[in-house]
Amino acid sequence: MSDTTITPGTLKVFLGMCPGVGKTYAMLEAARALKARGAEVVAGVVETHGRKETAGLLEGLESLPLAEVDHRGTTLREFDLEAMLARRPQHALIDELAHTNAPGSRHPKRWQDVAELLDAGIHVLTTLNIQHLETRADVVGAITGTIIRETVPDSFLERAGEIELIDITPRDLRERMEAGKVYLEERAQAASANFFKESNLTALRQLALRYTAERVGVDLQEFQSRRRDKKTWRSEEKILVAVGASPYSPALIRRARAMAGTLDARWSAIAVSTGEPMTPAEREAISNHLALARQLGAEAATVEAISLVDGLLEAARERNATQIVIGKSPGHSWKDFFLRPPALRLLRRSGSIDIIAVEPAADAAAVAPVSQPSRLNWGRELATATVITALTVGAGLVAAELLGEQGVALLMLCGVIVGGLFLRAAGTWFLAILTGLAWNYFLTEPLYTLSIRSGSDVALFAALIVAALSLGHLTSRLRRRERSVSQQRIQYSRLLEVSNILTTAHDTHEMIARFSDTIGRLFGLRCAVRLRAVRNHELEAPHPAGTLPLDAKEQGVSNWAFSNKRAAGKGTDTLAESSALHLPLQGRSLVMGVLSISSGEEPLTLGDRDQLAAIAAQLGIALERDHLLHAVHHAEFIERGDQLRRSLLDHVSHELRTPAAILGTSIDALGQGTPVETLLPEMHAARIRLQRVVEQLVQSARIESGALSPSAEWCDLLDLLETARDRASESLGPRQVTLSISAGTPPLVWIDAELFLTILENLLANIGHHTPAGTRAEVIAATDGPSTLEVQ
Secondary structure (H helix, E strand, O other): OOOOOOOOOOEEEEEEOOOOOOHHHHHHHHHHHHHHOOOOEEEEEOOOOOOHHHHHHHOOOEEOOOEEEEEOOEEEEEOOHHHHHHHOOOEEEEOOOOOEOOOOOOOOEHHHHHHHHHHOOOEEEEEEEHHHEHHHHHHHHHHHOOOOOOOEOHHHHOOEEEEEEOOOOHHHHHHHHHOOOOOOHHHHHHHHHOOOOHHHHHHHHHHHHHHHHHHHHHHHHHHHHHOOOOOOOOOOOEEEEEOOOOOOHHHHHHHHHHHHHHHOOEEEEEEEEOOOOOOHHHHHHHHHHHHHHHHOOOEEEEEEOOOHHHHHHHHHHHOOOOEEEEEOOOOOOOHHHHOOOHHHHHHHHOOOOEEEEEOOOOOHHHHOOOOOOOOOOHHHHHHHHHHHHHHHHHHHHHOHHHHHHHHHHHHHHHHHHHHHOOOOHHHHHHHHHHHHHHHHHHHOOOOOOOOOOOHHHHHHHHHHHHHHHHHHHHHHHHHHHHHHHHHHHHHHHHHHHHHHHHHHOOOHHHHHHHHHHHHHHHHOOEEEEEEEOOOOOOEOOOOOOOOOOOOHHHHHHHHHHHHHOOOEEOOOOOOOOOOOEEEEEEOOOOEEEEEEEEOOOOOOOHHHHHHHHHHHHHHHHHHHHHHHHHHHHHHHHHHHHHHHHHHHHHHHHHHHHHHHHHHHHHHHHHHOOOOHHHHHHHHHHHHHHHHHHHHHHHHHHHHHHOOOOOOOEEEEHHHHHHHHHHHOHHHHOOOEEEEEEOOOOOOEEEEOHHHHHHHHHHHHHHHHHHOOOOOEEEEEEEOOOOOEEEEO
């Protein structure tokens, strides 16, 4: 086996709004340009549709012959994948990506052929109409009234390194049709009156343009995520609004929504968590504000950062936002004279991002209750700083003679660094200033004064203050960063544990039981899960493994969340008086149930709320996976049942035709004067056989419908075997069947005699029908463990 790794080929797609826009023509032009540059280009399948201009571009390009596939007596011509893999050119031309291959081909779809070419390292140029894209097929069907049967998964187009839109106006396309450049005259007239109506073409063109723009946006975002400078490119307007616990946030969110509507721009609402403690009222307010933003159409998220400014700028650059909307402070505080306000720091560091400061609405405070921001505990901060300073000064006084002035200064600096581990930023700065003043007062000449005589002491004092402020601030930031990293580690470990449960559970019951236990253990929350019913697609009763009882009111809220595919209950803007938060378990296409969570009196933190939403989505996908797997197994079971029914019908028809043919032949013979005595035994046997088949059919139907249930009784096993052999003697003919019972098998068995005889008789009859004359068979009955009946 070769260890050489094959680099996958690249895919280029020529996309059009519909047939006739010139996709194949553009593909062939690109192929000729590649060949002119010395590249090896081979056409695998190109549909010219009789257009001379297109066929002319194909001249001079190497083309592989099409493979012939026989289907029900008709020869179909398809792309020869084996020949292309054997030829292995640099570039392959494969027209009509959505084409369905003929039965018996290697792959059912042409895009699967292309996937194999790409995996083999061959670059592929191909064409596709927008209506054949899987996620657009239903929309196109609704627009045109046409059922789109051939589709290509969107996930496959994600492999495309380049998508080139072949655009043409609807009017120009209709002119091309009238000129016979798309379809022949009769077909062109029918197409113009139906699929190719100008209104349809306009809608299809918009779909193609929008999809291409979305792909460009995704590619741009991926490219920017790999760039080092992280500058914002103003390819389109995107708005980011800062959300906090302030009562002015709802007005700010509505203003951002209005701006986004005016600019026809996407927008995001971001709340920044810096690790600072928040009150329950603040957490609830931020949760409500983010819920409002989601309701208005924003992408709402919470980001972890060491400061508000860092979080907003990081979120804006990740989303390529061009504008950040913040609120103006309603007043000024004394801190603005000493500390640079966040708005000013954001403005200085924003680069090419516009910062828009919005004046809060005058009645905003009346609309929303003011949630007091968490205040710095100055008493605790001052007391801690004073104690640390006193201990440091005491240590300096004791070790002054041993350490000297510089050693004492370093000792004081160590005290500030240690204090930064326990104090917040403002407390650390206070400690740094207090430490510098204490060092000057107690440890430098002249003692017990704040004056300094020596120039070196002045420089040392200034250096101590600057170093203490810098290191204290850095220590405080590192502590916040460590707290943020610790929270992220906890979140990742939670997600990992839940993912492990969802992937290793053997069935749905085990999954829900382990999931409920894990939610209680990791989050300290009670939860309940209501699953989607298979029969009526409504919610079932709460799963018995849940730890949260749901009364009629809470079940009604969970029904609403299930029906509307939105979170409801506590902490949301829908049915907020509920005592629990109800999250829909959204799979890829179905809502598989509802997760109900109760946090008691305390509201959920923003991080926990977002993480629980992500976990609910994971659970929904896992449940949908199990649901689809069960549906596949059920479909396979039905298919096997259908096969058995077809086999039964074939067998019954044979069993009915044989005696019917015998009776018919006998009747004809009687009409020709054949004596009755010679025909009577054969007619009698045919009647018995026909009667037995009919009785078996009636009996099977009654058993399947439940009208007849097995009636067991004690029967002689050997006698049953002999009776079955006698009944099947006609079918067996010259074949010899011996009967035996293994040692230890009791002579009497508890069984329904008639059903058993029917089964064994049919089994022996099959020996007669499907084995050559003279075959020897042996029927062995045994009860070693489960009772068995073996035919050899």
